[in-house]
Amino acid sequence: MKPFPSQTSVLVVGAGPAGLSAALALSRAGVDAVLIDARERIGHPMRCGEMVFPYYFSVLGLEPRRQWLRWNLPKARMVVLNRPRMEFELSEIIASRGVGVYSGTPLVGLGPFDGKGRCAKVLWKGKKREIYAGCVIAADGTASVTARLAGLDARLPPGRVASCVVQILSGAKPAMEDSYFVQPVAPFYFWVIPNGFGRLNVGLGVMGTEAGRARFLLSRLAAATKAFSGGKVKETFCALMPARRPMAPLVHDGLMVTGNAGRLMDKGGSGILSAALSGRAAAETIIGLNGADPTATALEGYVQRIDPLLKRLEALWDLMETGQAPSPPILGMERGQLPPQYLEIGP
Numbered sequence: 001m002k003p004f005p006s007q008t009s010v011l012v013v014g015a016g017p018a019g020l021s022a023a024l025a026l027s028r029a030g031v032d033a034v035l036i037d038a039r040e041r042i043g044h045p046m047r048c049g050e051m052v053f054p055y056y057f058s059v060l061g062l063e064p065r066r067q068w069l070r071w072n073l074p075k076a077r078m079v080v081l082n083r084p085r086m087e088f089e090l091s092e093i094i095a096s097r098g099v100g101v102y103s104g105t106p107l108v109g110l111g112p113f114d115g116k117g118r119c120a121k122v123l124w125k126g127k128k129r130e131i132y133a134g135c136v137i138a139a140d141g142t143a144s145v146t147a148r149l150a151g152l153d154a155r156l157p158p159g160r161v162a163s164c165v166v167q168i169l170s171g172a173k174p175a176m177e178d179s180y181f182v183q184p185v186a187p188f189y190f191w192v193i194p195n196g197f198g199r200l201n202v203g204l205g206v207m208g209t210e211a212g213r214a215r216f217l218l219s220r221l222a223a224a225t226k227a228f229s230g231g232k233v234k235e236t237f238c239a240l241m242p243a244r245r246p247m248a249p250l251v252h253d254g255l256m257v258t259g260n261a262g263r264l265m266d267k268g269g270s271g272i273l274s275a276a277l278s279g280r281a282a283a284e285t286i287i288g289l290n291g292a293d294p295t296a297t298a299l300e301g302y303v304q305r306i307d308p309l310l311k312r313l314e315a316l317w318d319l320m321e322t323g324q325a326p327s328p329p330i331l332g333m334e335r336g337q338l339p340p341q342y343l344e345i346g347p
C-alpha cells in the first residue's frame with residue numbers, strides 16, 4: 001500500500017462528478033495531483049436520480065462504457081447512469097494515470113494560504129496526516145467541509161436546503177415505457193426514473209422545513225399521479241441538495257469551489273453536469289497557470305470559464321424568486337388537488 005503523500009500540486013477533495021471531472025482533466029495533463037474522498041468505496045452508496053444528458057461524457061472526455069448506463073431515455077435525450085459503477089471505475093482510470101487516489105480519507109483541516117499553497121489535514125487509516133497542496137479544489141458536495149474550513153459561508157439552514165426522500169422499487173410498472181416522469185411540485189421536484197430492468201427510482205425533494213412530511217407527501221404524490229403501479233420497496237434513503245444561490249466568490253487564494261460545494265445546481269435537482277463542468281474548468285484553470293502562484297487573482301479564470309453556467313443558474317433563481325417559474329403551494333398537493341399541468345407524463 002502506497003504511503004499518503006506529504007505534498008502535491010493540487011489536492012482535489014471529493015470524488016463525485018465535480019472531483020472526478022477535475023482529477024480526470026489533471027491526470028490527462030500529467031499534473032501532480034491527489035484525489036481524496038471520505039467514503040470507503042468511491043461511488044458507494046449513491047444518493048441520486050442519476051439522470052443526465054449524454055454530453056456529460058464529452059465533458060469528462062471519455063466514451064461511455066456499457067456498464068455505466070442503467071437506462072436510455074430517448075424522448076428526453078437523456079440517460080440514467082449507474083453512478084456507483086461509473087464513479088468507481090473513473091477513480092481507477094485516474095489512478096492508472098498517476099494521480100494518487102485515496103478513499104476513506106476525509107479532509108479534517110485546512111490552513112491559510114501562505115503565498116504558495118495551503119496545508120491540509122486528512123484522516124488516513126484513522127490517523128491524522130498533513131499534506132501541503134499548491135491549490136485545493138473543493139468538490140466535497142452539499143454543505144462542503146472544505147469551504148467551511150476555509151471560512152466560507154457554506155451554511156444551509158432548513159429554508160435553504162432541499163430535503164429528498166427516495167425509494168428504489170423493484171417489480172413496479174411505470175405508466176409509460178421508455179420514459180421518465182419529473183414534475184415541478186413546489187418548491188422542488190417529484191420524480192420517477194427507471195433504475196434498470198423492473199426497477200424505479202421514485203423520489204421527492206421538499207424544502208428542509210418540510211422534511212418531516214416528505215415521506216408522506218411522496219406516497220400521496222405517487223398515488224395521485226399514477227406514474228407507476230405495483231412494486232416492492234428495496235431501499236429508502238434521504239439526501240440533501242443545496243437550495244441557495246451559487247456561492248460567491250468561488251475563488252480564493254489557493255482554493256476553488258466546484259459542484260454542489262459551490263451550490264452550482266438549480267432548484268430542479270440537476271447537478272451532475274454542472275458539477276462536471278465546474279470541476280473540469282477548475283482543473284483547466286490550474287493547467288493554464290503554467291507554474292504561477294495560485295493566488296485568487298491568478299485563479300479568476302475559473303469563474304470566467306463557468307460564466308455561462310453561473311448566468312443560467314442566476315437567471316433560474318431570478319425566475320423562481322419573482323414567481324415566474326411554476327411553484328404551486330404544497331398545500332394544494334396535500335388536499336389531493338394537483339393542478340392538471342402537474343399530471344402530464346413524460347418530457
Ligand SMILES: Cc1cc2nc3c(=O)[nH]c(=O)nc-3n(C[C@H](O)[C@H](O)[C@H](O)COP(=O)(O)OP(=O)(O)OC[C@H]3O[C@@H](n4cnc5c(N)ncnc54)[C@H](O)[C@@H]3O)c2cc1C
Pocket residue numbers: 013014015016017018019036037038039043047048049050051052105106107108139140141142145146164166203239240241258259260261265269270271272273275
Ligand atoms: C436525491 C437526489 C437525486 C438527484 N438526482 C439527480 C439527477 O437525476 N440528475 C442530476 O444531474 N443531479 C441529480 N442530483 C444532484 C447531483 O447528485 C449532485 O448535483 C451531484 O452529485 C454533485 O456532484 P459533486 O461532485 O459536486 O458532489 P457529490 O456528488 O455530493 O460528491 C461529493 C463527494 O465528496 C465527498 N466528501 C464529502 N465530504 C468530504 C470530506 N470532508 N473529505 C473528503 N471527501 C468528502 C463525498 O463522499 C462525495 O463522494 C440529485 C441529488 C439528490 C440528493
